[in-house]
């Protein structure tokens with residue numbers, strides 16, 4: 001169902017806030033992951049991993065769900081549709097994959113935060129998880145950046161379903177205007193007939209009779 005312009009603008013504001021906010025929060029997460037990996041300051045490393053878990057659970061995960069649900073509203077409540085344009089389908093897929101991977105990778109985030117709240121996670125034991133978090137955050141940042149660019153450029157045009165829908169709409173519009181012009185011609189015909197009958201009546205009876 002199409003939204004009114006006011007509601008659409010409000011929903012779009014929410015969508016951009018959640019989705020671009022998601023990108024910003026992941027950028028902060030990456031900065032903390034790099035600090036945790038490279039810093040020599042034990043306190044800073046511990047604080048970084050605790051902050052990463054907090055930001056992931058309370059900002060990044062809610063933002064991903066917010067971007068997904070407001071994206072659905074924007075698609076279904078506007079002419080864009082969910083499967084009519086390739087740019088929307090690709091965004092939907094990227095968001096679902098990014099959210100799925102995020103949820104799967106929340107476990108190592110919580111694990112490192114748990115360790116960091118007691119000791120400084122260092123040495124080979126934690127190295128692979130620390131590296132993994134840097135890698136995950138970099139990949140997520142790249143995918144989210146690409147999604148923002150896709151949203152603005154809206155490339156690749158209509159899907160086959162979108163083309164069929166557009167054709168059906170054009171046919172319906174043509175049918176409607178054909179019906180409207182049919183009614184118009186019938187009206188003109190009746191008017192001409194009325195005028196003709198009046199003329200014949202006047203000529204046949206002779207003007208003198210009136």
Ligand code: HEM
Nearest residue numbers: 012019067068071072074075080091092095147148151152
């Ligand atoms: C990481 C996820 C996402 C990001 C970063 C993102 C970003 C954006 C941005 C920046 C815009 C504004 C573009 C403009 O007005 O020119 C936008 C619009 C839009 N997005 Fe998303 N989006 C995301 C997820 C989704 C999803 C999952 C869907 C659909 C299932 C979606 C559907 C739409 C639609 C239809 C619009 C156009 C709204 C309108 O014109 O009123 N988005 N998105």
